[in-house]
Amino acid sequence: MAQKTPAFRERCYAILKRVPRGKVTTYKELARAMGTRGCRAVGNALHVNPYWPKVPCHRVVTSSGDLGGFAQGRRRKMLLLTAEGIEISPQGKIDLKRYLYRFPI
C-alpha cells in the first residue's frame, strides 16, 4: 500500500539512519534536519510507521531527555537503548549531554 506523503516519512528515516549507534536524537533536532519545525509531525510519522528494525526509532527521544513514546512500549525502548551502550537513569531519563547527537546543518 502506497503512502500518501512518503517524502516526509522517508526523509525522517534517512535522517534517523544517520544517527550513530550509542547516540540518540530529539524530535526537534530531527525535524530541524528535515527542514521543518513540526516536531509533532516527526513523532507522528514514526508512530504511524512501526518499521522495525529498519529504522532505529528507539534512538529518538524528547528534548527533556525522556524516552517520549514508543509504538512497541517504553519498556522495549529502554532495553534497546541500554543494549546500544546508553545508560538510562532510574527515572527512565537519558543524559542528552552525553548521548545527544546533533546533525550537521
Next chain:
DNA sequence: CGGTTGACCAAGT
C-alpha cells in the same frame, strides 16, 4: 476545507 489529535517544544507562571 475546518476542526481535532498526536511518540512534541518553548516560554511563562
Next chain:
DNA sequence: GACTTGGCCAACC
C-alpha cells in the same frame, strides 16, 4: 520541577 498556553506540521474525520 510541575502546570498552562501557544505554536508547529502532518494525518484523520
